[in-house]
Amino acid sequence: MTRKELIGNIRKKKSFLCIGLDSDLNKIPHFLMEENDPVFEFNKQIIDATHDLAIAYKPNMAFYESGGIAGWKSLQKTIDYLQNFEDVFIIADAKRGDIGNTSRHYARAFFEHFKADALTVAPYMGKDSIEPFLEFENKWVILLALTSNQGAFDFQYIQNRESGKKVFEEIIETSKQWAGPDKMMYVVGATKAEMLSRIRKIAPEHFLLVPGIGAQGGSLEEVAKHGMNKDCGLIVNSSRGIIFASKDHDFAEQAREKASELQQKMEKLLM
């Protein structure tokens, strides 16, 4: 998907909502266990109930990998199903990254095999670990910059003796030379809304993928205040708050309800 198409979908749906498909087999409604592929059936019903409200879906690889081969099959079917919706941006949340030769294989796995639009990538190994992901047309790298967990304080805030910048700022400064805002985005945790302003100064045009709304405690209004740019520039993710809104037969309906609440707030923030 191109940047122009992504922005078009945000305008059309009046939403910058991403739904995180953290579809834990042990947390999905129990009655789905009768299905041949409970996780796919769960995802399908969530997608059917919400695709007019969300501009992106983000399957979280860990929840599929922990199921082994069966998990990978559910993932494949889910991403294949998402291909039916032209106005949906598919983010494989995999946080991969390795030396060039290896990253090239990860790129193939997620961009050619699974046909995701974007992949979350870990920055620690630097430029040659990211470049193979940038070679695919209309595919995106979403680089971890600042995360929303407690452990973010361990290394991401280390201040560079030479430049005075923090590591997460160095990562954005440096990596924005590798690809422009048409191919690169950054992960910025919502629990650090005040940091969004600093990041916006470094990367005014890039989209930011913001996890941590809902279960992780971030505020949507704060995120929009500090992070929005003229093209919106935000993709805000909610996972558990939407997909596990109910564990009963009305789970898809309740997911839609929660997604709709967020979409309506977003519509106001986009005005």
Place this chain on the structure above:
Amino acid sequence: MTRKELIGNIRKKKSFLCIGLDSDLNKIPHFLMEENDPVFEFNKQIIDATHDLAIAYKPNMAFYESGGIAGWKSLQKTIDYLQNFEDVFIIADAKRGDIGNTSRHYARAFFEHFKADALTVAPYMGKDSIEPFLEFENKWVILLALTSNQGAFDFQYIQNRESGKKVFEEIIETSKQWAGPDKMMYVVGATKAEMLSRIRKIAPEHFLLVPGIGAQGGSLEEVAKHGMNKDCGLIVNSSRGIIFASKDHDFAEQAREKASELQQKMEKLLM
């Protein structure tokens, strides 16, 4: 596998060799394509020919993921096959890492489902992204500290204004408080042999997994000189230099030849 067992295997085999199973479908001998599962057949023959010379095998996830479901099946069969050898340490080279809830699923995938002994983990998200991997008895975290690629210079060498230490040193200093040398190892690229001395001062007892011997240009003697401790403390990996030594019918024999050359050098260095 316990630390004691690992050290016992090093003494028994007079080797600290790890063979990297970067088993690229496009690089394995062509005649194997007739097999039902060419990648597994390739791995099996490599393992059969080398398991008395190597103390560890390291399947690199990317090369299996790029094959989709078929790739994951080859991986599963390979790890299952490795279980037959009690004196072999199985490292899943996956470089995972995410918020706690997600890391827990990755831990299950690699420690419960695939039954690997160790997993390579990316440090960027800090303590709570690593802890779920440390909860499994006799399973290991191998944390990325200093890598052997060019991009290592982008962020790993940033010097902390407060402590004067570089980021990779901070990662080792901080993380060694999370787990001792019986559960944690570090990845340290062989092309930076002089850095091994600095790392040995910070972590005198930890095992170091050293990639970058062979194709990536590192010297085994330099690594041993700077990195060895009283328990050996090193696992040195070679991938392409061994597994792709020949692309003909003698590929397993040639792999053994290359592995044997390294084992003999290691035997001298262990004296």
